[in-house]
Each structure stands twice: as structure tokens, then as C-alpha cells.
Amino acid sequence: MTAKTLDGKATAATIKDELRVRVQALAERGVTPGLGTVLVGDDAGSQKYVAGKHRDCAQVGITSIQRELPADATEEQILQVVRELNEDPACTGYIVQLPLPKQVDTQKVLEAIDPAKDADGLHPMNLGRLVASVSGELDSPLPCTPAGCVELLRRHGVELAGKHVVVIGRGVTIGRPAGLVLTRREVNATVTLAHTGTTNLDELLASADVIIAAAGSAHMVKPEQVKDGVIVLDVGVSRVTGEDGTSRVLGDVDPAVAEKAAWMAPNPGGVGPMTRVMLLANVVEAAERAAAAR
Numbered sequence: 455m456t457a458k459t460l461d462g463k464a465t466a467a468t469i470k471d472e473l474r475v476r477v478q479a480l481a482e483r484g485v486t487p488g489l490g491t492v493l494v495g496d497d498a499g500s501q502k503y504v505a506g507k508h509r510d511c512a513q514v515g516i517t518s519i520q521r522e523l524p525a526d527a528t529e530e531q532i533l534q535v536v537r538e539l540n541e542d543p544a545c546t547g548y549i550v551q552l553p554l555p556k557q558v559d560t561q562k563v564l565e566a567i568d569p570a571k572d573a574d575g576l577h578p579m580n581l582g583r584l585v586a587s588v589s590g591e592l593d594s595p596l597p598c599t600p601a602g603c604v605e606l607l608r609r610h611g612v613e614l615a616g617k618h619v620v621v622i623g624r625g626v627t628i629g630r631p632a633g634l635v636l637t638r639r640e641v642n643a644t645v646t647l648a649h650t651g652t653t654n655l656d657e658l659l660a661s662a663d664v665i666i667a668a669a670g671s672a673h674m675v676k677p678e679q680v681k682d683g684v685i686v687l688d689v690g691v692s693r694v695t696g697e698d699g700t701s702r703v704l705g706d707v708d709p710a711v712a713e714k715a716a717w718m719a720p721n722p723g724g725v726g727p728m729t730r731v732m733l734l735a736n737v738v739e740a741a742e743r744a745a746a747a748r
């Protein structure tokens with residue numbers, strides 16, 4: 455068996471087309487969505503992701519607001535920018551790019567974001583709403599990567615209901631919220647969340663119908679650990695520099711897994727573009743909610 459591709463790039467392009475129409479409809483009502491980003495430091499990966507988010511905004515007609523601070527910025531300087539974006543009417547939603555430098559209390563910064571402008575769905579109030587709401591329309595943003603995984607599978611006709619999903623990694627942007635998103639009634643998967651303290655990963659992977667690998671450990675999932683017909687979403691990012699000095703991203707999944715999988719989301723080109731487009735969807739939805747409340 456050779457896996458069929460869960461094409462995140464093409465799917466994200468389709469969703470952008472749909473969002474462009476919704477942004478035009480908002481413009482007719484006098485509303486322009488604006489995405490703000492707060493980037494602290496000079497991490498090359500974060501710079502690339504933030505630049506990508508603003509490129510996406512330009513493509514669908516969302517205004518971009520970019521705020522940058524140096525790597526040695528204090529927590530207070532970052533909180534000041536957060537307060538300014540909370541007050542800025544042109545900014546209808548924004549994100550603080552993670553990770554933040556070590557001197558900064560990430561939780562404190564996320565908690566300072568106005569929940570109504572939290573485009574990442576990572577404010578404790580929005581995560582709390584996700585915990586509390588098992589089904590139905592959720593009136594708050596979903597964390598972008600878990601939402602992107604579900605949407606990528608849905609748009610390829612891959613059913614998750616009744617499937618055993620093993621998520622590897624317990625980070626706040628992917629692993630922890632993934633369990634909540636995947637177990638909502640409209641998705642209806644059964645989830646096991648594995649992490650560095652998990653002692654029976656081999657046993658879990660052998661029984662997994664779907665694997666979402668978000669550990670950041672290069673090629674850790676091997677073909678001999680998975681069953682035939684498994685569905686694999688590789689979300690891991692390990693940056694390696696080759697002997698020629700060029701850097702590239704390695705995912706968590708050994709490419710040889712494709713020989714056993716039914717479906718595989720490549721990395722790059724799978725969940726990454728979906729993460730970005732779900733962010734745009736959150737911004738448009740927040741602007742639509744604000745327009746409806748006027």
C-alpha cells in the first residue's frame with residue numbers, strides 16, 4: 455500500500471477562496487477584518503510562519519498589523535503591545551507567536567489577550583469554552599492546528615467517528631487541545647494523548663487508526679510501529695542544518711511509513727498550511743460575530 459496524500463496546500467487554497475467571498479461580504483457591511491501578530495525575537499522559523507500568515511492575509515483581503523519586539527524584550531513590553539492591540543479597532547483578531555523567550559511568562563501574556571480578539575483560541579476562556587462544549591456550534595475560536603487536522607481529513611472524506619486517534623505530544627498549541635477537538639460529538643473520535651512520560655507508545659501506535667505526531671522528534675514514528683491502513687498526520691518540526699549549511703524541516707514520521715499508511719499528510723505541505731488557513735478562518739469568524747453584534 456502507498457499512502458494517498460492529505461494535501462494541505464491545495465485544501466488551504468480552496469478554503470482561502472471561500473474566505474475571500476466572506477471577507478467581501480463583510481466589506482459590503484463596512485467591516486474589514488484585521489489580523490495582528492506579535493513576534494518577539496529572531497527565531498527563523500517563527501519569522502517564516504508570521505510572514506506566511508501576512509501573505510495569506512493579503513490573499514484574502516484581511517488587513518495586516520505587524521508588531522515586532524527584540525529577543526530581550528521584557529514581559530511588560532510585550533504586555534504593553536498586547537494592551538495596544540486589545541484597544542486597536544483596526545485589529546479584529548491577533549496572535550502572539552509562540553514560543554516566547556524564556557524570560558517571559560507565556561501564560562500571563564496569553565491571558566492578557568482580549569478573548570474576543572484571540573485568533574489562536576489559546577486564551578484560557580476560549581480553551582475553557584472548548585472543554586465545556588461537547589457539541590454544537592462553538593461561539594469561540596478553535597486552536598488552529600487541531601482544527602486544521604480535522605478539516606483536512608473532513609475535506610478528503612476521511613471519517614474520524616469511532617476511530618482510535620493517538621496524538622503524540624502534549625504542547626498547548628497542538629496535543630492538549632487536539633484531544634478536546636477530536637472528541638467533540640460532531641467528530642466523535644476516541645483519543646489517547648501520548649507524551650514523553652508514556653511508557654507503552656509501541657502498544658498504542660500498534661492499535662492506532664489515526665496518528666497525529668506532534669512531538670518535534672525527527673522521524674520517531676517508524677513503519678514497524680504502525681498498522682496497515684493507518685492514517686497519519688505529521689505535525690512535528692525539527693530543523694536540521696545540512697553539511698552545505700542549508701536548513702530543512704524534518705517531521706516526526708519516517709517517510710517509509712507511507713508504504714503502510716492509507717492516508718498521509720506530508721510535512722511540509724500537510725497540516726502547516728491548514729494551521730495558517732484556520733487562523734484566517736478564526737479572524738473572519740470573529741469579524742462576522744462582531745458585525746452581527748453591532
Ligand SMILES: Nc1nc2c(c(=O)[nH]1)N[C@@H](CN(C=O)c1ccc(C(=O)N[C@@H](CCC(=O)O)C(=O)O)cc1)CN2
Binds near residue numbers: 550551598721722725
Ligand atoms: N501563536 C502560535 N504560535 C505557534 C503556533 C500557533 O498555532 N499559534 N503553531 C506553531 C507554528 N505555526 C503557526 O504559528 C506554523 C507552523 C507551520 C506552518 C507551515 O505552514 N509550515 C509549512 C512549512 C514551512 C517551512 O518550510 O518551515 C508546511 O508545513 O508546509 C505554519 C504555521 C508554533 N507556534
